[in-house]
Amino acid sequence: MPSRPILEVRDLTVEYDTGGDRPVVAVDAVDLDVHAGEFVGVVGESGCGKSTLLFAIAQLLSPPAAITSGDVRFQGQNLVAMSEKKLAALRWRDFSVVMQSAMNALNPVTSIGTQFRDAIMAHDEPVADDRPAEVLRLVGIDPIHLRSYPHQLSGGMRQRAMIAMALLFTPDLIIMDEPTSALDVVAQRSLMVQIKELQQQLGFAVVFVTHDMSLISHFSDQLVVMYAGQVVELGATRAVFDHPAHPYSKGLLDAFPSIRGPKVPLIGIPGSPPDLAHPPSGCRFNPRCPEVFADCPKIEPELYQVGAVQARCLLHAPGAATAAEPVQEARS
Numbered sequence: 001m002p003s004r005p006i007l008e009v010r011d012l013t014v015e016y017d018t019g020g021d022r023p024v025v026a027v028d029a030v031d032l033d034v035h036a037g038e039f040v041g042v043v044g045e046s047g048c049g050k051s052t053l054l055f056a057i058a059q060l061l062s063p064p065a066a067i068t069s070g071d072v073r074f075q076g077q078n079l080v081a082m083s084e085k086k087l088a089a090l091r092w093r094d095f096s097v098v099m100q101s102a103m104n105a106l107n108p109v110t111s112i113g114t115q116f117r118d119a120i121m122a123h124d125e126p127v128a129d130d131r132p133a134e135v136l137r138l139v140g141i142d143p144i145h146l147r148s149y150p151h152q153l154s155g156g157m158r159q160r161a162m163i164a165m166a167l168l169f170t171p172d173l174i175i176m177d178e179p180t181s182a183l184d185v186v187a188q189r190s191l192m193v194q195i196k197e198l199q200q201q202l203g204f205a206v207v208f209v210t211h212d213m214s215l216i217s218h219f220s221d222q223l224v225v226m227y228a229g230q231v232v233e234l235g236a237t238r239a240v241f242d243h244p245a246h247p248y249s250k251g252l253l254d255a256f257p258s259i260r261g262p263k264v265p266l267i268g269i270p271g272s273p274p275d276l277a278h279p280p281s282g283c284r285f286n287p288r289c290p291e292v293f294a295d296c297p298k299i300e301p302e303l304y305q306v307g308a309v310q311a312r313c314l315l316h317a318p319g320a321a322t323a324a325e326p327v328q329e330a331r332s
């Protein structure tokens with residue numbers, strides 16, 4: 001029997017109250033499971049709610065954003081209902097967060113070593129004196145840089161230093177929001193390879209947000225495709241890449257060059273993601289969908305099981321040509 005996921009996100013909804021007639025619903029009833037040691041990629045265009053989802057999982061949202069419904073269960077404990085004190089004890093020790101820009105996350109006027117020490121001091125957990133040096137070595141940085149200030153390191157080294165900090169307590173889960181996006185392509189790949197090697201060596205799970213499909217294809221086990229605040233496709237990365245079931249996933253895949261495959265013209269997705277205070281009725285992708293049909297603007301699709309993946313598309317609803325049952329019914 002498969003083990004219980006270490007992270008269970010259920011029906012999670014996050015709204016930004018911007019003072020308009022309706023709130024921006026950036027994450028809308030999202031369900032997500034992450035198992036121990038699993039690498040889960042979350043992809044989608046800019047503005048689809050990926051970062052908001054990660055911040056909500058880590059309980060790092062601040063006004064005007066708020067979780068309006070749902071649970072985030074980490075190792076069986078509901079983080080949404082947890083006090084800030086308890087959360088602070090879990091962060092870094094049991095799960096850590098690595099954000100887009102290490103320059104913003106690291107304190108510019110404190111050495112790397114002092115920042116590592118501060119993170120250790122904030123927890124009761126005993127940590128060996130040489131742990132900061134050890135984690136820096138793990139990410140390929142000479143421990144001499146414990147004395148360096150963030151501006152003395154290259155962009156790639158700063159991101160590595162952040163990952164080293166995230167590893168101080170050997171957490172079970174690391175949440176990463178585009179940690180490689182500020183780097184050049186070569187540094188990006190080398191950091192990704194290193195993250196994957198560390199993950200395999202130390203066994204932590206990763207939730208990794210990116211808009212780069214070609215980057216994630218080589219590294220993630222499971223893929224979550226988000227569109228307009230919703231999960232629109234979900235499944236093993238290979239299965240989604242080989243047989244994308246949602247027209248949006250197909251569009252994302254067609255918009256990125258294959259590194260090794262034959263040269264084919266790149267096709268973008270016309271238009272842009274909707275205003276999440278006023279999303280389109282029915283399927284949210286219908287105004288941009290090349291496969292749109294009469295029901296799409298009228299009926300909100302559920303997630304349907306389509307072979308090995310799940311997709312929120314009426315093409316796969318019961319009675320459609322490629323009929324499938326809604327996932328909720330299939331589970332019961």
Ligand SMILES: Nc1ncnc2c1ncn2[C@@H]1O[C@H](COP(=O)(O)OP(=O)(O)OP(=O)(O)O)[C@@H](O)[C@H]1O
Pocket residue numbers: 016018024026044045046047048049050051052053064211276
């Ligand atoms: N502080 C804010 N106030 C109001 N709306 C916000 C705020 N931050 C984000 N949003 C809205 O929430 C939605 C989701 O944004 P989010 O940053 O989570 O998307 P994303 O997929 O991570 O995009 P990116 O790849 O650009 O980071 C967007 O429509 C965005 O306009």
